[in-house]
Amino acid sequence: xxxxxxxxxxxxxAGRFLRDHPTVTLILLLLALVALLQVLRPGIVxxxxxGNTVKFAIxxxxxxxxxxxxxLTGGIDLSAGTVATISAFVVATQAPLVGTGPAxxxxxxxxIILGLLNGFGVGICRVHPLIMTLGTGLIGIGCLxxxxxxxxxxxxxxxxxxxxxxxxRTGGLPNALVLFLPFAALILWAQGRSGFGRLLYxxxxxxxxxxxxxxxxxxxxxxxxxxSGLIAGLAGLVYVxxxxxxxxxxxxxxxxxxxxxxxxxxxxxxxGRGGYAGTIVGALILTVLGTLLTLLQMPEGxxxxxxGLIILFVTTAYLRLTDQG
Amino acid sequence: MPMTQAEAGLPALDxxxxxxxxxxxxxxxxxxxxxxxxxVVALMGANGAGKSTFVKILTGALRxxxxxxxxxxxxxxxxxxxxxxxxxxxxxxxxxxLIRDLDVADNLRLGRTPADPFLHxxxxxxxxxxxxxxRAGDLPLATLRVLDLARALAAEPDVLxxxxxxxxxxxDLVERVLRVVRGQADGGRAxxxxxxxxxxxxxxxxxxxxxxDGATVGDLPIEPGVEDRVVELMLGAALTPAAARDGGPxxxxxxxxxxxxxxxxxxxxxxxxxxxxxxxVLGVVALEGQGQxxxxxxxxGQRRASGGTIEIEGRPQRFRHPADAIAAGLSFVPGDxxxxxxxxxxxxxxxxxxxxxxxxxxxAIPMRTEGARVASAIERLQIDTRAQGxxxxxxxGNQQKVTIGRWxxxxxxxxxxxxxTRGIDVRTKRQIYGLVRDLADxxxxxxxxxxxxxxxxxxxxRVVVIFNGRVVxxxxxxxxxxxxxxxxxxxLTSPEGRRAVAGAGRA
Numbered sequence: 001x002x003x004x005x006x007x008x009x010x011x012x013x014a015g016r017f018l019r020d021h022p023t024v025t026l027i028l029l030l031l032a033l034v035a036l037l038q039v040l041r042p043g044i045v046x047x048x049x050x051g052n053t054v055k056f057a058i059x060x061x062x063x064x065x066x067x068x069x070x071x072l073t074g075g076i077d078l079s080a081g082t083v084a085t086i087s088a089f090v091v092a093t094q095a096p097l098v099g100t101g102p103a104x105x106x107x108x109x110x111x112i113i114l115g116l117l118n119g120f121g122v123g124i125c126r127v128h129p130l131i132m133t134l135g136t137g138l139i140g141i142g143c144l145x146x147x148x149x150x151x152x153x154x155x156x157x158x159x160x161x162x163x164x165x166x167x168x169r170t171g172g173l174p175n176a177l178v179l180f181l182p183f184a185a186l187i188l189w190a191q192g193r194s195g196f197g198r199l200l201y202x203x204x205x206x207x208x209x210x211x212x213x214x215x216x217x218x219x220x221x222x223x224x225x226x227x228s229g230l231i232a233g234l235a236g237l238v239y240v241x242x243x244x245x246x247x248x249x250x251x252x253x254x255x256x257x258x259x260x261x262x263x264x265x266x267x268x269x270x271x272g273r274g275g276y277a278g279t280i281v282g283a284l285i286l287t288v289l290g291t292l293l294t295l296l297q298m299p300e301g302x303x304x305x306x307x308g309l310i311i312l313f314v315t316t317a318y319l320r321l322t323d324q325g
Numbered sequence: 326m327p328m329t330q331a332e333a334g335l336p337a338l339d340x341x342x343x344x345x346x347x348x349x350x351x352x353x354x355x356x357x358x359x360x361x362x363x364x365v366v367a368l369m370g371a372n373g374a375g376k377s378t379f380v381k382i383l384t385g386a387l388r389x390x391x392x393x394x395x396x397x398x399x400x401x402x403x404x405x406x407x408x409x410x411x412x413x414x415x416x417x418x419x420x421x422x423l424i425r426d427l428d429v430a431d432n433l434r435l436g437r438t439p440a441d442p443f444l445h446x447x448x449x450x451x452x453x454x455x456x457x458x459x460r461a462g463d464l465p466l467a468t469l470r471v472l473d474l475a476r477a478l479a480a481e482p483d484v485l486x487x488x489x490x491x492x493x494x495x496x497d498l499v500e501r502v503l504r505v506v507r508g509q510a511d512g513g514r515a516x517x518x519x520x521x522x523x524x525x526x527x528x529x530x531x532x533x534x535x536x537x538d539g540a541t542v543g544d545l546p547i548e549p550g551v552e553d554r555v556v557e558l559m560l561g562a563a564l565t566p567a568a569a570r571d572g573g574p575x576x577x578x579x580x581x582x583x584x585x586x587x588x589x590x591x592x593x594x595x596x597x598x599x600x601x602x603x604x605x606v607l608g609v610v611a612l613e614g615q616g617q618x619x620x621x622x623x624x625x626g627q628r629r630a631s632g633g634t635i636e637i638e639g640r641p642q643r644f645r646h647p648a649d650a651i652a653a654g655l656s657f658v659p660g661d662x663x664x665x666x667x668x669x670x671x672x673x674x675x676x677x678x679x680x681x682x683x684x685x686x687x688x689a690i691p692m693r694t695e696g697a698r699v700a701s702a703i704e705r706l707q708i709d710t711r712a713q714g715x716x717x718x719x720x721x722g723n724q725q726k727v728t729i730g731r732w733x734x735x736x737x738x739x740x741x742x743x744x745x746t747r748g749i750d751v752r753t754k755r756q757i758y759g760l761v762r763d764l765a766d767x768x769x770x771x772x773x774x775x776x777x778x779x780x781x782x783x784x785x786x787r788v789v790v791i792f793n794g795r796v797v798x799x800x801x802x803x804x805x806x807x808x809x810x811x812x813x814x815x816x817l818t819s820p821e822g823r824r825a826v827a828g829a830g831r832a
Contacts, residue, residue, distance in 0.1 A: 193689060193690050193692065194687065194688055194689055194690060195681035195686040195687040195688060195689075195690055196687040196688075198674060198677070198678070198681050198690070199681060199682070199687070201667070201670055201674065202667055202670070202674070202678055205667035205668065205669050205670050206663075206664075206666065206667050206668065208664055209664060209665050209666055209667055209678075210667070210678065210682075211646075211647055212625070212627070212647050212657060212659065212664065212665055213647070213651075213678040213679040213682055213731065214646075214647055214648040214651040214652075214679050214682035214683070215648070215678070215682040216646060216648055216682075216684075219684060223687075272667065272669045272670065273669050
């Protein structure tokens with residue numbers, strides 16, 4: 001009896017390992033899902049499939065970066081889906097008018113404006129991020145509808161460079177990695193090794209303590225939400241290259257999965273804990289899970305139910321094991 | 326309330342041998358209090374004497390481990406605040422109890438307080454223009470406290486318990502309140518009056534019951550000169566001369582680093598002036614709620630001053646944000662560690678936080694410099710780093726070291742320590758005194774509030790005593806015996822100090 005209590009339980013030890021190496025454990029889960037897929041449909045896992053999975057995971061992982069960064073401060077960015085859609089729609093409608101280069105710049109402009117608006121609301125007016133970003137998301141989509149009327153005659157073209165980026169491959173690898181690898185490296189570096197990144201964790205862990213240490217929170221929030229808007233805009237550009245059909249609801253289906261990817265990846269919605277590495281794996285897990293459920297040829301309803309249950313299960317198991325309750 | 330003849334002769338409240346422990350800590354050993362009809366009894370005790378625990382037990386907020394509490398002679402369990410009310414004991418606490426988002430009328434309905442007697446008492450207490458549809462949150466603090474008292478009076482309690490009833494009240498209201506409270510006793514009720522203010526106690530109380538170290542050590546009738554007896558009882562036999570540390574206080578010359586004049590803020594901080602020199606540790610002594618919290622918050626940029634000036638090295642300062650105070654060289658360690666720490670982050674991140682706060686430091690962190698800085702702070706404070714991944718896993722003492730280490734890692738000029746040794750072990754306390762002395766020897770200035778008097782000779786060069794939002798005494802540590810500090814903290818001071826108290830407009 002005493003021997004049993006003295007030795008940490010299997011669950012306890014697994015928990016400690018998870019705590020120390022959360023990303024490793026998520027990668028194990030990802031590999032398990034891939035193995036399951038291979039068992040169900042032998043031969044499906046090949047280079048081409050991997051390339052496709054990565055291709056679809058990248059826009060999701062980018063939108064999930066918005067959620068991860070804002071969640072580190074205890075916030076969230078529910079306008080990210082709308083912002084991505086706006087950038088995608090604007091680039092496709094402006095490209096025929098002003099050319100690809102200027103269109104890309106014009107497309108990112110509203111993304112940053114909406115981001116700044118979020119930052120203003122959250123950081124200066126102290127509106128809860130959930131409400132603020134929900135509101136700006138609605139405003140953004142309304143503006144887009146107005147904008148759509150004004151450009152209805154011009155038609156839309158997805159610039160070839162975005163198609164190359166979103167869909168193309170080079171030597172079997174998706175071209176989107178050209179953008180995504182430096183992007184991910186930058187975020188991973190910033191979260192741990194830049195003053196800005198540290199302040200995100202500090203605000204999420206204890207905003208009062210950060211204030212007492214001299215942090216002017218509004219500056220951080222303003223920069224954070226503007227950055228989040230920019231990232232969402234970029235994600236929209238990559239995504240429209242992948243889907244090739246801009247619409248007013250283009251990136252909306254990615255919004256909630258982007259939150260789920262960050263949560264599965266171990267970022268606490270209460271702030272202060274987590275990071276982007278887990279989120280990337282979380283986005284891959286969600287993409288593979290999507291394939292798996294499609295392959296099982298379930299009806300759409302059942303697929304969604306299962307998807308929701310799996311997200312709940314993974315998240316609670318993770319929180320339990322890492323003692324974040 | 327009608328009473329039987331048998332009840333008439335018994336004390337309204339009689340508590341004997343009450344004890345309570347929290348884990349290994351004994352909060353009360355043998356507390357006793359007797360209040361008869363027609364009496365106002367003062368309940369007194371220094372910080373940590375067990376007064377709040379005793380009050381919580383009497384009002385049903387905590388359960389006692391042992392002892393008897395009899396109300397009108399009947400053994401009472403006092404299982405809940407509602408139970409205590411039903412038994413006829415009604416408390417008025419320091420924190421206003423009205424719900425801020427409801428208007429006064431709804432608050433009355435919620436507490437089943439009859440409106441007519443309530444309004445009668447409100448007028449009696451000196452607030453003629455109260456409207457029942459005022460939202461409680463819109464009323465000033467002083468009014469809210471008076472409304473709490475009126476609400477308690479309207480319920481016609483057998484025993485009225487008032488906790489620092491006159492704190493935050495202007496002078497005219499204080500006079501009214503004292504008169505009404507005395508009138509309650511004269512009308513046959515029993516009143517327990519918890520206060521630090523001897524002047525008020527002398528004015529309205531019949532007896533004073535004194536607690537020390539969880540036990541009742543005295544029950545004295547109020548008569549001229551009783552103050553000295555009470556202070557003696559609160560201090561106990563431990564009136565040994567302070568064991569001063571090596572080397573006396575140094576002579577303070579030249580321009581002070583921190584020059585504070587006439588500082589006021591809110592209802593509690595009225596008029597505080599002092600100088601803090603280079604290389605000096607200036608102790609601050611005050612009973613709870615005398616304005617010391619506000620003083621430190623103003624100096625830290627957490628709260629705005631409503632009057633007075635702060636000069637640092639001769640330059641006037643106005644702080645709008647803690648960042649301004651930090652830029653001016655004032656570093657604040659708050660009393661509650663939970664306010665200062667990122668509990669789920671590492672020791673390193675906690676210590677490095679202030680360095681990264683300014684906008685110009687948002688870029689790449691010089692990891693090696695930071696590592697060396699943090700390591701030297703850890704070394705200097707002897708922080709136990711076995712659990713440095715998350716600060717919440719550290720012991721209280723080590724957490725406190727982290728909050729101080731944060732400022733020691735940089736170049737500290739003026740350190741504001743608010744009760745830095747609260748709730749930590751003796752060894753760590755010693756280390757903190759040592760660190761404070763070291764920092765001062767290297768030229769830092771330190772303002773050191775402590776709720777424990779014996780710390781003063783160990784850490785400080787001079788002491789300011791604050792009472793009722795004003796400085797009542799400034800002493801060199803050599804003259805600062807515990808007795809003298811305690812007397813000053815209760816507003817019983819030397820002639821100059823007494824003038825300062827009189828200046829506050831109190832009787």
